[in-house]
Amino acid sequence: MNKIYLILVLILVFGKTAKSQDLIVTKSNDSILCKIIKLKKENIYFVFKNESEFQSTLMPLSEVNSYLQDFYTENPIPKEKLPGFVNNSKIRISVSGGYSYDPSKLDNSIPSGFKPYFNALRSGYNMEGSFIYYLDKTIGFGIKYNFMRATNSSNNAVFGQGGNQFTGILSDKISVSFIGAVSSIRFLGKNNKTAFLLNSAFGYLLYSNDQTVFLDTFHITGNAFGVVSEVGYDFEISKNLYLGFQLGLTAGKVNKVESDNGSVIEVIELENNTRMQGSGRIDTAIGLRYVL
Secondary structure (H helix, E strand, O other), X not given: OHHHHHHHHHHHHHOOOOOOOEEEEEOOOOEEEEXXXXXXXXXXXEEEEEOOEEXXXXXXXXXXXXXXXXXXXOOOOOHHHOOOOOOOOOEEEEEEEEEEEXXXXXXXXXXXXXHHHHHHOOEEEEEEEEEEEEOOOOEEEEEEEEEEEEEEEEEEEEEOOHHHOEEEEEXXXXXXXXXEEEEEEEEEOHHHOEXXXXXXXXXXXXXXXXXXXXXXXXXXXXXXXXXXXXXXEEEEEEOOEEEEEEEEEEEEOOOEEEEEOOOOEEEEEOOOXXXXXXXXXXXXXXXXXXXX
């Protein structure tokens, strides 16, 4: 009867302020409101609030008269105070920049004298940003944007053949933008100090080139369905801030482009084996990640 009376008193006194805790009643009739962590053959492990501090301890089962788990419906002991708790970040915001390279073969129609010029357009720089929300420790979804720029110019490009050769300006300013939905698989290291990521994104790819050939200037644009795949590695440098490295592939098949020289707009259908430079490339980048 004393035990039943004690429990009823505890419910009346603590029911509104100490909900969803566990209860341990000792053989000396002491009651402990706590969170039971685990039970072993000889001991019971629990966390309890001692004045203003949370403490983790154990008690021999030989000293326990009884215990009740989920004695109340809510738990005032914060989960971060429980042993072994690691806070898995839900949000990852990243910004990066680095080097891009287009490994594709040059179009066979390009004259051999211009191949060094167009080979230089294989290389460029990239910038990217992404926002990912993680549903749990591993799986996340969000949005991603990346941008690549490659440029080259020559004031003494040789045009024409044989005795009809002349020199003039040849320049290209290629830009390729991608925006799309991204899914992420994350593997966290010990204490969340590091993370290995596999990201895939699907969305819209926009190709643009401001090109000058001798005295004519053209604005060339095209678009396609784009795909980005990347692997990344982040490591903590301060609270909520990580330094990250990534290697990725961005690709999209542009089937036609629109060329505008300021007076005439021409739509050009591309052959199946033709791909605009920069629309398929390898990206390497380094950047900062803010997680919370």
